[in-house]
Amino acid sequence: TGCGSSSGSASKDSSSDSGKTVIKAATGANAKPYVYVGDDGKPAGYDVDVLNAVFDKLPDYELEYEVTDFGSVLSGLNSGNYQIGVNNFSYNEDRGASYLYSYPYDKISYVFVTKKGGKEIKSFEDAAGLSFEGGTGISVSNAVEAWNEKNPDKAINITYSDADTSVFLQHVADGSQDFTIIDLAMYNSYMEEFNYDVQKNDIPEDEAKMIAENSYAYYIFPQDQKDLREQVDKALKELKEDGTLTEISKKWYGQDAAPEDDKFEETIN
Amino acid sequence: MGKLFDGKLVFTQIPLLLKYLPVTMELAVTAMIASLILGLLLALVKIKKVPVLKQLVSIYISVIRGTPILVQLYVTYFGIPMLLKYINFKCGTNYNVNGVAPIVYAFVALALNESAFNAEIIRASLESVDKGQVEAASALGMNYFQALIRIILPEAIVVALPSLGNAFIGLIKGTSLAFVCSVVEMTAEGKILAGRNYRYFEVYISLAIIYWVITFVLERVISYLEKKLRVPEDAPALLDIRDTEVE
Amino acid sequence: MGKLFDGKLVFTQIPLLLKYLPVTMELAVTAMIASLILGLLLALVKIKKVPVLKQLVSIYISVIRGTPILVQLYVTYFGIPMLLKYINFKCGTNYNVNGVAPIVYAFVALALNESAFNAEIIRASLESVDKGQVEAASALGMNYFQALIRIILPEAIVVALPSLGNAFIGLIKGTSLAFVCSVVEMTAEGKILAGRNYRYFEVYISLAIIYWVITFVLERVISYLEKKLRVPEDAPALLDIRDTEVE
Amino acid sequence: MIEIKNISKTFKNNKVLDGIDLTINQGDVVAIIGPSGTGKSTFLRCVDRLEKPETGTITIDGETQDLAHIHGKDLTELRKKTGMVFQNFNLFSKKTALQNVMEGLIVVKKMKKEEAERIAREQLKNVGLLDHANHYPRHMSGGQQQRVAIARALAMEPKLLLLDEPTSALDPELVGEVLDTIKKAANEGYTMLLVSHEMSFVRNVATRVIFLDGGKILEDGTPREVFGNPKNERVKEFFTKINRMEEPDYSI
């Protein structure tokens, strides 16, 4: 590419005293149990544990986390402020045009959340005509949009909001919204904290596709970090093979969330 | 693809964002009007030094100005329903606020917030009016309300206009916070667009361009109004008294 | 657990948040100082009607005031590195800004933003100074700079103080936006805490309390300063001339 | 007959008016003179209740009002009966000369617009400013502004016209036109209470002169009596001071 100087590796970007290349990973740290800031002030969560394990295998790099606004994670990658985005990102074609995606490291399952004792929702079909509330920049909201586009006669009423997930759940509990969709791990965390009057139903496998074209989570990189991505991918593949991913996910979710083997064959974009 | 910065997107997004300009303006205009009325009342309480009320107004203004507007939105939007729920739970009542549209909460919170700031602007402008003119009005036999409407406000408006204009410009940008109450105006739509393709930087630039144009136009309108409201610089021609004979 | 609203948390979180008060204040104070200096320069350009520069300043102020500060933070924090990257890419150079701490970007953006608003406050206050005193200073043989320092500023400060105080209070709350540049101050820490326990509402209430106390204290300090800077109400005693004989 | 009784006014610890009584006959032109800061303006302002005295009553047309407690409708009625002309004119700056004169008629006297305009034009004609009807205050000289202010006060047909140094803010050349206007009103029979530093004017137009100092009336009589033969020492001293310019030391 072009003058050639800035293509490929991150090695010129900056280096620490030890001569290692510093990689800055940016996170919004707003999605427990995936990524949040622990009591010790350091990022914690499944995504963080996995990334730490990855960089344990990459001695040339030194990993640093930076906690910032969610929007900044994305903008900062393109601008070169950060080299990796860590926020349990899911994939769609639009986003894939803007960022490089790693191999997946997490298999996400989503649930419909409705008021306890109310009408259960087991598929998008059931949700037709009901009201849904969600945030921006998350794939469940995009999925509902996609459903409406394909099924204009069975449209769902979307309300977007800048409020946090607890508010969406509360609104479902008090009946001001019919349902929301979140991933199972977060659902469990929230219920532990607030114990809302809500119930959940798993989203069927085929419908989950709508949510994210696939139901995996990825690290993302700016377009000029192909080399870094390659190395992270290699390490992720090893972690999958030696069972580390399974181990870490059991620690956080109590179940195996490592993606299937064939997902570690070729990168998604 | 794979551009770091998608310049074309900045412009192609603008029409999409502009669809939500009406929401932004509706919220800003209604909140501004309400805040002007409330602000005038608050200012009058302070100027007339109404006992008790005066202290309450001071506390109100201090709290509103001292806390982030985000919190005020949160409190109106979540606090009120939460409180009602608690009351229902404790007293077995059954108040319900689910029927209230989110934009109403946003309107209330923004209007209350703005009123505290406008109260000070209005107070200062009312106090800037030449006392002599107010005394002249009293001496003619007008009561305070008549003097306020006929003499004081027409003077004060000219003084307050630039500050109120700035406040309004601030409010237009401030409406974007209403997104925490699920009100989708321009900035919110920008976040929704960016949430699809993760192009936050581009969408913020688009928004900046739109806001800047709005501000620019408004500044022109305000300085035009200012000129209009001022007494003309040049004296009119003398009247020909023969034509306007007093019968 | 499982309370909808955890009242105790509102207070137990306050000490955790206060740990980040120094960041908030450091950013606010340095940005304020820089913005005052820059604002004074901008105001002088407008008052002295320096050709060319005057137009540039008008555009600068219009753009800064017309666009959301969030965008200004984005442009400084992401735009500058992005531009450099683009230049490096095109020209094979190797400029690098990775060594610059994020707080510096936040400082620059906040100071620039604030300077546009302060410029107008400062200009208005400088222009409010009695022209007669400025002429008296000129007539004594002072140049503009001497008159500015010795006569105009001491008068203007009293006029500008309340508005600048308000601007500073606004800035303190505004520093929370620096989170987009990864600067963790009080509000950002609040969001981080809430990211851990999902208690956004509680943390916002905690923040409101802290901000309100800060504002309250600042308002007192400002009105104390105002009183101090004013010429005392009462005349001093006459001097006993026998004691202070002119030699 | 207008009876003012026992007006007392204290600012903080400064007793400015100490139980002033004054009876003014219909058609009288009473001039108040006295040193600066002695309470002349305050007295006028108390009569019009722009300042609230601690004690004091006023009786106009047989109706007595307590100035310390008057409010609401009574106050409006009192003010309808009195007119005030201020040192600084205090015209409504956003209104033309005509609108200035009409304002009180419309808002206070609830007149129809046409009727108010007719009266306003007449008053403007009386003060010689009909051709300036559409001028705003800023387009008029001080003297012209003061004449509009007088027209505004007279349009309300006050039983008592109060004038507080109506010429002291004017350039020397403009003083004459305003004094002429006041003199004309006096000749038309208006009852007036005026404060003025223009001794020659006071001598010429007043039917009665009052010297105020230390919260009390020190002299009260015809101009001839007060100027010609003051009894009080302080009054003598005052005249000496303002007449210095005419003394030997100041003439060639």
Next chain:
Amino acid sequence: MIEIKNISKTFKNNKVLDGIDLTINQGDVVAIIGPSGTGKSTFLRCVDRLEKPETGTITIDGETQDLAHIHGKDLTELRKKTGMVFQNFNLFSKKTALQNVMEGLIVVKKMKKEEAERIAREQLKNVGLLDHANHYPRHMSGGQQQRVAIARALAMEPKLLLLDEPTSALDPELVGEVLDTIKKAANEGYTMLLVSHEMSFVRNVATRVIFLDGGKILEDGTPREVFGNPKNERVKEFFTKINRMEEPDYSI
């Protein structure tokens, strides 16, 4: 000797000064009189370059400066040689009487603080206000403020002292003390150019009177000549106007 030559000044289309020449001898007290708005203040302000004339030069101590183009150090030097006393005193409101007088000495003459304070005290003593040294302007009467303003100007030892209606903002009783102060300065030999409406004072203190109107000097002579026997019609008319108060119609 101070020579002022060809001063012309136009505001928009209003030619206020039309090539005024004036030569002032050392120790002269020149009074400028004339109708309101005729350019008296403008003339003084052009001499001190507070207003920039289109043409004009001034020669003081043999040094000639072009008033239309002077700037920087030359301007400062010119202003050091001239002193100005304003109608509204224009004291520095945030400084005490003493500091007001010291300010120019310290900032412009770069004196040491002690030296400046010594001179300032002396000047305050001369105007009789040494006991008010620590008073701020707001604590002083208009007459006292104007005396401090004169002290401030004199402390700079100006070759030419300009005074623009120094008493017209004062209460009649306070006029005397300021006139006394000015007279004292005149007797001490200061060269002065003053605008005043106090004709009796002008008559008494000026060595020369100039009548300005229509951008030109219409009369120039001793007070006796100008007041006693004006040649120009407009000047005669002016005197008639301001003397109206003393005419038969206005006396009893």
